[in-house]
Amino acid sequence: MPRDPYEVLGVGRDASAQDIKKAFRQLAMELHPDVNAHDPDAEEKFKEAAEANEILCDPERRATYDRYGHDGLRSGGYAPNFEGFGSISDLFNAFFGGGAAGRGGPTQGGDVAVAIELDLLEAASGANVEVSFEAVERCEHCHGNGAEPGTPIETCARCRGAGQLQAVTRTMLGQMVRTIVCDECHGDGRVPQQPCAECRGRGRVNSRRTLEVDVPAGISEGQRIRLAGHGHAGEAGAPAGDLYVVVRVREDDRFVREGDDLITALDVAAPLAALGGTLEVPTLEGSASIELPAGTQPGEVLTLRGAGMPALRRSRRGDLRVVVNVVVPRRLSAEQRELMERLNETLSEENLRSQESVFAKLRRALGTQAA
Numbered sequence: 001m002p003r004d005p006y007e008v009l010g011v012g013r014d015a016s017a018q019d020i021k022k023a024f025r026q027l028a029m030e031l032h033p034d035v036n037a038h039d040p041d042a043e044e045k046f047k048e049a050a051e052a053n054e055i056l057c058d059p060e061r062r063a064t065y066d067r068y069g070h071d072g073l074r075s076g077g078y079a080p081n082f083e084g085f086g087s088i089s090d091l092f093n094a095f096f097g098g099g100a101a102g103r104g105g106p107t108q109g110g111d112v113a114v115a116i117e118l119d120l121l122e123a124a125s126g127a128n129v130e131v132s133f134e135a136v137e138r139c140e141h142c143h144g145n146g147a148e149p150g151t152p153i154e155t156c157a158r159c160r161g162a163g164q165l166q167a168v169t170r171t172m173l174g175q176m177v178r179t180i181v182c183d184e185c186h187g188d189g190r191v192p193q194q195p196c197a198e199c200r201g202r203g204r205v206n207s208r209r210t211l212e213v214d215v216p217a218g219i220s221e222g223q224r225i226r227l228a229g230h231g232h233a234g235e236a237g238a239p240a241g242d243l244y245v246v247v248r249v250r251e252d253d254r255f256v257r258e259g260d261d262l263i264t265a266l267d268v269a270a271p272l273a274a275l276g277g278t279l280e281v282p283t284l285e286g287s288a289s290i291e292l293p294a295g296t297q298p299g300e301v302l303t304l305r306g307a308g309m310p311a312l313r314r315s316r317r318g319d320l321r322v323v324v325n326v327v328v329p330r331r332l333s334a335e336q337r338e339l340m341e342r343l344n345e346t347l348s349e350e351n352l353r354s355q356e357s358v359f360a361k362l363r364r365a366l367g368t369q370a371a
Helices: 005-009 017-030 042-057 059-075 088-096 120-125 270-275 334-346 358-370
Strands: 112-118 127-138 153-155 164-171 174-181 190-192 204-215 224-227 243-249 256-258 261-269 277-283 286-292 301-304 320-327
Touching (some): 005 017, 005 042, 017 042, 042 059, 112 127, 112 204, 120 127, 120 243, 127 243, 204 224, 204 243, 261 270, 261 277, 277 320, 286 301, 286 320
Parallel strands (some): 112 243
Antiparallel strands (some): 153 190, 164 174, 256 261, 277 286, 301 320
């Protein structure tokens, strides 16, 4: 049974057409083959998202689905067919630059997505990263017009120069006429008499590009950097698409990131937690001193202001939160055991009294264990 298209795109049933388009575009970027080479199910996920988008972007199909579900779509003759696409790249190009329906004329180039991986220090300080990716570029042999140099370009016989074709679909509400881009001239309205030998008349060729990408300080896991005009070349002089660089940040052994704050744990021996003192804690820049108050309890948090991650494109920084892990000594020597026994004999109820309730103590203990 197909999934609910609203659930697939992660939108509510009252979502606007713009919200649906935005949700699909974001999901499509996440499922792009350059980002998901490791996921064998990426193509099926993209097909599912594309089908959901087709249903919800068409007012009639959306209304039919809202009233009758998937059964209504099937009985009405709505059946998306993705069998003609060879790969997820073909599907992606069809939605983002390979001939989207709606108007004639040259089609803008599709977007490209590529993933990069940084460590936490690079994410904090910013970095210059080199990325390589496959993209469609203008054919230099024919200068993008698709014709072998010196040969004429003629009016398309299939669409008679309109660049568009009319497609009729039978629905439970009657016939619906949709305008699609001509599959012969790809919306240009003209075709070369002798196609270019290099690009076979497409005016574009596949190539591998390398770019330097400036990653701003403070960037987070999953955020994207958009480089306008660095995607696939458009057809017949139309604008190129964009390049989206998806950022992955490797886990750090010392810190957990929470927004712009960093969290670390500090092991402190129980006697030192009772006495207090000055301790060294790791930071992004090396180490820093922090004051441990006498009587610090397990799970208490000490804060170093401004020692966290820089806020993206802002001057302020987050904080470093230090969770105190009070360690009870083990494997005591005879001398240590004697000292601990002497200390224990001197402790009174006043030394052990706490202002916390039993429930507060339990919450703190369970919270410390969960962390």
